Amino acid sequence: MGLSPFNLLFAELEVGKHLYWQIGNIRIHGQVFMTSWILIGALLTLVVVGTKKMERDPKGVQNLLEFLWDYIRDLARTQIGEKVYRDWMPFIGTLFLFIFVSNWGGALIPWRFIKLPSGELGAPTADINTTVALALLVSLSYFYAGLSNKGLRYFEYYVHPTPIMLPFKIVEDFTKPLSLSFRLFGNILADELVVAVLVFLVPLVLPVPVMFLGLFTSAIQALIFATLAAYYIGEAVEEHH
Amino acid sequence: MTSLILFGASEGGLFDFDATLPLMAVQVVILTFILNTLFFKPVGKVVEEREGYVVSSLAEAKKKLAEVEQLEADLKSQLKEARQSAQSVISEAEADSDNLFREALALATAEANASREETRREIDSQKKSALNQIKLDAEKLGELIVDRLLASK
Structure with missing residues (x-):
């Protein structure tokens, strides 16, 4: 192997290194x-x-919050449907807001200036544990949504147009969280790496458009994750006729 | 070495699963409940109250508009009626005054005619009496002349 430039680069970027906290006999990042x-x-x-002080004529931050609330409601309503979207709006909204602030916070805040003994600070969504946790929560949610709304009739969904669909639908239950988590993780990590590599190679001007592209990607990823989560829940509660 | 660091060596790596995963899930669930209490419920209440207010205001405004239109139509018909009645009063009054004028004219004409007739009659009778007087006087004069003539002879 030796000290190739590639190796040096990643040594600089510290990819895959974590700051471990030991609590009892468990370790966390x-x-x-x-x-x-x-x-x-x-x-x-x-x-x-x-x-803090909400009024009928919104002022300042209340405007922003109401815009977000409206945006999330529209997202949940179009994907989940009029009947049960209210139950799932907080979950979809939390996913969206958490992923959005994670992505943008990771991209906008200059974490690099805070030195850690090991690893480095960055977007929480650039860690596979976070995205898998979110994706598994989505899986649990749509199972729970389907079972609580339709009882055991939820499993009709697996044989819905024809029983031939059964294996595909079972595979889907595994591919859904897999694709959700890897899409988010991959996009955010890749964005961080591209920016870091560009900053490392050409510290001036060139990284800026890529950073803007990264902000765009980050927002889109938050929207995609929340929309897909809502779509899966909507699919689970949908009545087949 | 690179591949070991990237894809999960015993220590670290990109795909290093540990207790971060369940703890992060718990953290997100807690965040969901916190945001539900702090954000989704209060903001939803305010937004839905406003939507209700807008809808009810709109309905009220529509009702008021209908009322106004009804009132306008009422007033228009009342105005039309009033105009008609005013018109009829005016034409009645005109007819009345016309009648009065005609009556008064007829009366005056009749009176004038009557007084003219009376005057004419009076003149006639005076003329007649004057003629009689003259005739008498002429007869008397004639007799006197005859007497004188006879006396002189």
């Missing part, structure tokens, strides 16, 4: 939780400030 707490804190601060 400290940098993921640190950034997620900071970003969740920022999100909650925004929410608390915006809902």
Whole structure:
């Protein structure tokens, strides 16, 4: 192997290195939780400030929050349907907001200036554990939504047009969380890596358009994740006739 | 080495699953409940209240508009009626005054005619009496002249 430039580059970027926190006999990725707490804190601060004094004529942050609320409601309503979207709106909204602040926080905040003993701070969604956790929550949610709305008739969905679909639908239950988690993880990590590599190679001007592209991708990924989660839940609660 | 670092060596790697996963899931679930209480419920309440307010205001405004239109139509018909009645009063009054004028004219004409007749009659009788007087006087004069003539002879 030796010290190829490629190796040096990744040594600089510290890909796949984590700051481990040992709690009892379990280990967690400290940098993921640190950034997620900071970003969740920022999100909650925004929410608390915006809902402190709400009026019928919205002012300031309340406008932003109402815009977000309306956006999330439209998303949930179009995907899940008029009947049960209210139950799932907080979950879809939380997914969207959490992924959005994670992605944008990872891209916009100069974490690089905070040195850690190991690993580096970045978007929590650039860690596979976070995206798999979110994707598994989505899987649990659509199973729960289907079973609580239709009982055991939910499993009719597996043989819906014809029983031939059964194996495909079972495989789908595994591919859904897999694609959800890897799509988000891959996009965000790739964006971070591209920006880091460009900054490393050409520190001036060139990374800026890529950073803007990264912001765009980040927002799109949050929207895609929330929309797909809502779509899966909607698919599970949909009545077949 | 690179591949080991990227794809999960014993220590670290991109696909290093550990307790971060369940803890992150728990954290997101907790965040869902917190955001539900702090964000989705209160903002939803405000937005839905406003939507209700807008809908009810719109319905009220529509009702009021219908009322206004009804009132306008009522007033228009009342105005039309009033105009008609005013017109009829005017034409009645005109007819009345016309009648009065005609009556008064007829009366005056009749009176004038009557007084003219009376005057004429009076003149006639005076003329007649004057003629009689003259005739008498002429007869008397004639007799006197005859007497004188006879006396002188």
